[in-house]
Amino acid sequence: MNASSLMPQAHAFFTADGLAGLIFLIIIAVTLFGALVACTTERLVRSVAGLVVCFVGVAGIFYFLNSPFVAMMQILIYVGAVSVTISFAIMLAAPERIKKFGPTGPLAGPLGFLLAGLIFGGLAILGIRTTWPVQAKIDTGSVKAIGVQLLTNYSMVFELVSVVLLIAILGALILARSGRSR
Amino acid sequence: MSILTLHNHLVTYLVIGALLFAIGIYGLVTRRTIIGMLIAAELMLAGASVNFMAFNRFTAPDPVVGQIFTLFIMAIAAAEAAIGLSIVVAIYRNYTSIDTEDLVKLKG
Numbered sequence: 001m002n003a004s005s006l007m008p009q010a011h012a013f014f015t016a017d018g019l020a021g022l023i024f025l026i027i028i029a030v031t032l033f034g035a036l037v038a039c040t041t042e043r044l045v046r047s048v049a050g051l052v053v054c055f056v057g058v059a060g061i062f063y064f065l066n067s068p069f070v071a072m073m074q075i076l077i078y079v080g081a082v083s084v085t086i087s088f089a090i091m092l093a094a095p096e097r098i099k100k101f102g103p104t105g106p107l108a109g110p111l112g113f114l115l116a117g118l119i120f121g122g123l124a125i126l127g128i129r130t131t132w133p134v135q136a137k138i139d140t141g142s143v144k145a146i147g148v149q150l151l152t153n154y155s156m157v158f159e160l161v162s163v164v165l166l167i168a169i170l171g172a173l174i175l176a177r178s179g180r181s182r
Numbered sequence: 183m184s185i186l187t188l189h190n191h192l193v194t195y196l197v198i199g200a201l202l203f204a205i206g207i208y209g210l211v212t213r214r215t216i217i218g219m220l221i222a223a224e225l226m227l228a229g230a231s232v233n234f235m236a237f238n239r240f241t242a243p244d245p246v247v248g249q250i251f252t253l254f255i256m257a258i259a260a261a262e263a264a265i266g267l268s269i270v271v272a273i274y275r276n277y278t279s280i281d282t283e284d285l286v287k288l289k290g
Binding site: 017022149 | 184193202206209215217221231232241246261263267274
């Protein structure tokens with residue numbers, strides 16, 4: 001694969017597949033931009049905004065992976081709930097007099113880049129080099145199939161996750177309540 | 183393999199997942215506040231979810247399993263965020279700071 005085969009002709013953009021590919025590239029750019037903003041800005045509020053952008057991009061990636069249901073859940077749970085919770089915590093716990101929370105410490109800078117680069121390189125090379133076995137599909141992965149599997153094969157895990165969520169809510173209430181009267 | 187057909191290849195998604203994971207690692211080791219580290223951990227979970235969904239789409243025989251696993255990851259991540267943030271609020275109440283440099287009470 002050389003550079004000339006990677007770049008398509010100009011008229012290839014104006015087909016349905018070409019536009020889908022273009023949208024996919026935009027989604028990748030949005031995801032990575034959001035992730036970088038989330039990890040490098042000095043103010044935590046901007047970091048949460050970057051996280052929201054990144055999660056919207058990840059939802060787009062899920063849509064391209066034939067899973068509109070999981071994409072919708074990603075937007076509902078992460079963009080709608082988790083990010084709002086984090087921004088509430090920032091409002092409650094990040095003191096106004098200290099504005100800067102940027103990357104610091106011994107690992108900020110070259111050492112941190114080296115660590116992240118090594119992990120990225122290792123994972124990417126592993127993914128590219130391996131020939132992944134492809135098996136024939138026995139199902140379509142529709143929302144109906146997800147519901148049936150959740151309530152038959154994976155019902156035990158489903159119940160356990162609901163118990164975990166219940167305990168997490170109770171634990172969060174107790175932790176946030178303790179010492180409040182002081 | 184043209185740049186416009188990248189979304190039909192498993193490798194693209196694996197590289198995106200690895201990138202998200204590595205950015206999350208970078209944020210986790212450089213941030214000095216607990217909330218920042220929590221945000222970075224959410225990014226790493228997103229990278230893992232992208233990997234699950236990619237294998238679900240391209241290699242798994244039953245393309246339901248990866249979606250269910252991703253839904254479980256989301257549920258656990260939501261629980262983790264709720265617990266982590268209430269711990270952050272409790273820490274702020276006791277120390278009036280969420281900087282990890284200030285939380286040294288257990289240091290000998």
